[in-house]
């Protein structure tokens with residue numbers, strides 16, 4: 001396992017030993033490369049061609065064939081191609097032909113890697129065994145030929161190699177796929193009476209009953225992420241490094257690579273990570289070792305908003321240091337971040353500190369966050385409103401993209417219709433959705449389980465002159481009374497829950513609230529939230545009271561360019577008794 005981890009890191013870090021070679025060393029004497037090659041028999045000479053532009057495979061193949069290079073392989077998602085040779089001279093000659101060749105305006109580059117035949121075979125067999133597809137890695141992509149920076153990028157931003165237009169097409173079709181599979185799920189529900197079946201008749205029709213709008217692209221495609229959590233660890237050379245963990249911790253990979261090449265990380269956050277790295281390298285304290293569970297420096301989180309505000313939260317393991325040393329260290333951190341890094345263009349608004357001796361990695365809500373400098377919060381502007389953000393409160397990481405999402409949500413809520421309306425902002429975080437729409441409704445009710453976020457939400461409402469809001473710092477499943485109507489107002493529910501949605505009791509309460517006819521569900525993982533959609537739309541039973549809803553329109557909003565993630569917003573409307581011939585109730 002350790003050897004595998006080492007080999008993966010070697011590949012990531014561009015060392016000479018390749019993953020393929022190392023795969024075969026699992027049970028051999030590491031370092032005895034000659035012996036291994038003899039044992040393995042023949043060699044494969046693999047040429048990797050990088051800088052390949054987007055084009056059809058047949059066009060690509062015929063280009064290389066015309067140069068006398070057959071068998072060029074390229075998966076659609078790769079921005080490189082590979083070709084294997086049995087003969088080293090042939091491979092070298094291919095490298096010469098390719099280097100400097102211009103293909104569709106791109107200057108090609110070729111590299112030769114020597115692999116033992118057995119390791120090559122084993123690698124392909126392993127992958128076949130795992131996924132059933134010859135030559136494909138876990139996610140269908142062969143990673144072994146990527147440069148270190150590409151490898152980390154592949155892990156953190158798996159779509160980085162695709163032109164943005166293609167990423168959008170992919171996400172559009174993923175969103176549509178989620179809706180279709182949700183429809184199939186509904187039809188799989190068993191033991192539905194004939195009368196109840198009419199309530200999901202729309203799902204039995206081949207055509208989709210909902211309108212799918214074109215995906216809303218992110219206005220900023222690079223450096224959009226306002227919140228970053230960097231791991232402090234060591235790279236393979238044992239140097240303290242601030243960045244992202246390579247590969248999987250559970251596979252024994254505990255080394256860290258700098259985020260310098262990642263497209264989604266803003267320059268200011270990269271600068272902060274680098275400054276932290278300089279600080280840690282000069283520090284008398286060691287970085288935290290995730291395996292041994294010892295050391296001091298653990299994590300640094302940054303929030304860098306478009307207002308220019310910068311929050312830094314530094315997490316250490318303080319066990320055994322003693323109060324005096326920790327106090328000294330805190331003072332030095334304040335001096336470093338507020339005085340010594342100023343000339344690097346880092347202007348810290350607030351600095352926070354967390355002491356965490358537990359085993360879980362990353363910032364935690366199980367330890368106090370101390371304010372070392374500033375007020376402990378920062379500000380962001382969104383649709384003309386100003387929001388205060390504390391360290392633990394959720395705030396969307398792509399501000400301009402979020403503005404587009406909320407504007408579309410407000411449009412779908414259709415609040416300026418002259419009716420008396422209450423807007424339910426369920427899972428409201430710092431109150432952004434409700435506050436940006438508050439002027440169009442009589443009342444906003446926000447429910448959020450993180451108390452600090454509710455403190456922010458109340459302060460945010462006051463700061464923006466909003467007085468028609470009521471906030472509850474509760475789990476929404478413990479506050480089902482918010483779905484009850486007090487007068488004759490119309491109630492629109494906007495749900496923006498975490499990945500796996502809300503507790504089913506929340507959805508059942510919405511169904512039971514007969515006066516709620518419209519639900520806008522914003523999901524950052526529509527697959528995981530699928531059971532919520534099914535509970536909302538399935539036919540009535542004694543447990544699922546009230547007429548069901550059906551999806552009427554949907555749109556994907558790309559808040560996370562270069563990653564697999566995307567928001568999907570769905571409007572659900574209550575089906576009407578006349579839609580089911582007046583029965584089924």
Ligand SMILES: C[S@@+](CC[C@H](N)C(=O)[O-])C[C@H]1O[C@@H](n2cnc3c(N)ncnc32)[C@H](O)[C@@H]1O
Pocket residue numbers: 393394395396426427428429430431432433447448449450453474475476477496497498502503524
């Ligand atoms: C995706 S965020 C959305 C926050 C907010 N609507 C926004 O856009 O900034 C989901 C929020 O749901 C909150 N949350 C998670 N589970 C909850 C629950 N059971 N009840 C209430 N809030 C919850 C989280 O703390 C988080 O603030």
